[in-house]
Amino acid sequence: xxxxxxxxRHEVTEMGQEVxxxxxxxxxxxxxxxxxxxxxxxxxxxxxxxxxxxxxDSGMPxxxxxxxxxxxxFSTLKIQPSEPRDSAVxxxxxxxxxxxxxxxxxxxxxxx
Amino acid sequence: AQKVTQAQTxxxxxxxxxxxxxxxxxxxxxxxYLFWYKQPPSGELVFLIRRNSFDEQNxxxxxxxWNFQKSTSSFNFTITASQVVDSAVxxxxxxxxxxxxxxxxxxxxxxxxxxxx
Numbered sequence: 001x002x003x004x005x006x007x008x009r010h011e012v013t014e015m016g017q018e019v020x021x022x023x024x025x026x027x028x029x030x031x032x033x034x035x036x037x038x039x040x041x042x043x044x045x046x047x048x049x050x051x052x053x054x055x056x057d058s059g060m061p062x063x064x065x066x067x068x069x070x071x072x073x074f075s076t077l078k079i080q081p082s083e084p085r086d087s088a089v090x091x092x093x094x095x096x097x098x099x100x101x102x103x104x105x106x107x108x109x110x111x112x
Numbered sequence: 113a114q115k116v117t118q119a120q121t122x123x124x125x126x127x128x129x130x131x132x133x134x135x136x137x138x139x140x141x142x143x144x145y146l147f148w149y150k151q152p153p154s155g156e157l158v159f160l161i162r163r164n165s166f167d168e169q170n171x172x173x174x175x176x177x178w179n180f181q182k183s184t185s186s187f188n189f190t191i192t193a194s195q196v197v198d199s200a201v202x203x204x205x206x207x208x209x210x211x212x213x214x215x216x217x218x219x220x221x222x223x224x225x226x227x228x229x
Contacts, residue, residue: 033216043203043219050213091157100147101217103157 006092006104013111018080021107024073025094033101034067034077035091043091049075082111114139116206118220125194126228133189133223135204141165143209146180146187147217151201163187194227201225 005024013019025032034046047057052069060067064083069075079086087110093101115138125131137146148160161171163180171178175192191198201224205217 031213042221045216045218048216055213056216089155093157097213099145099214100159100162102159103149105154105156108155 004092004094004102004104006090006107008107009105010108011110013082013109015083015111016081017111018078019082019086019109019111021077021090021092021109023075023077023092023104025075025092026096026102027073029094029096029102030072031095031097031101032069032075033091033093033095034075035093035103037089037091037106046077046090079109082109084111087111114141114144114206114208114215114218116204116218116220118202118204118223120223121221122224122226124226124228127196128193130190130192131194131225131227133191133202133204133225135187135189135220137185137187137204137206139185139206139208141208145207145209145214147205147207148178148187148189149203149205149219151203151222153200157203160189191225194225196227196229199225199227 007022030051033048035043037043046059047067048055049069067077089106089108091103091106093103095101117136144165146163150158168180177190179188201222203222204220207217208215
């Protein structure tokens with residue numbers, strides 16, 4: 001299995017622009033998580049899905065953030081409009097029956 | 113509420129030394145899972161181990177060993193004969209069991225381990 005695949009690996013964008021991060025989970029996994037990692041806050045959960053349905057989005061910082069999972073093999077995290085404080089590494093992870101989560105390589109987002 | 117504390121922010125050791133990374137957790141549940149992940153300089157998060165709350169048996173995997181003690185709410189990780197390749201940030205995490213599915217991982221702040229040749 002190729003593991004969790006995230007794209008792009010790096011994204012540099014200007015403040016105010018829309019940013020879309022993409023994730024392909026491991027085939028057969030029924031949970032998908034979006035985490036954000038910053039020096040100040042560490043690893044924090046943004047949102048997670050079970051069988052493509054959002055279960056808890058209380059970690060999404062603002063209405064500027066949205067996430068979708070249209071099918072079992074694809075999810076997006078969108079930031080619109082982006083701000084410099086959104087700069088972070090965004091991780092997607094997936095798991096089977098809520099066991100250990102396997103993480104993608106992350107997307108390093110820089111908003112200038 | 114669940115919480116994971118890794119009090120050691122950074123540790124530096126000389127190659128071949130043993131090193132223990134501490135993890136203390138808080139939960140009101142009786143059924144939960146504990147995890148360790150490694151984040152090497154390349155940035156990915158690598159799963160190392162999962163333990164459930166009913167299994168306090170220590171585990172050894174090569175140079176890695178884990179000590180789970182419910183009495184002190186600790187799940188410590190020891191690397192024996194450390195190597196430069198062990199240099200990374202190590203995260204401890206907790207998940208609580210639910211009938212509807214376990215809660216997502218809650219991570220500690222991580223411990224940065226530097227192994228010097």
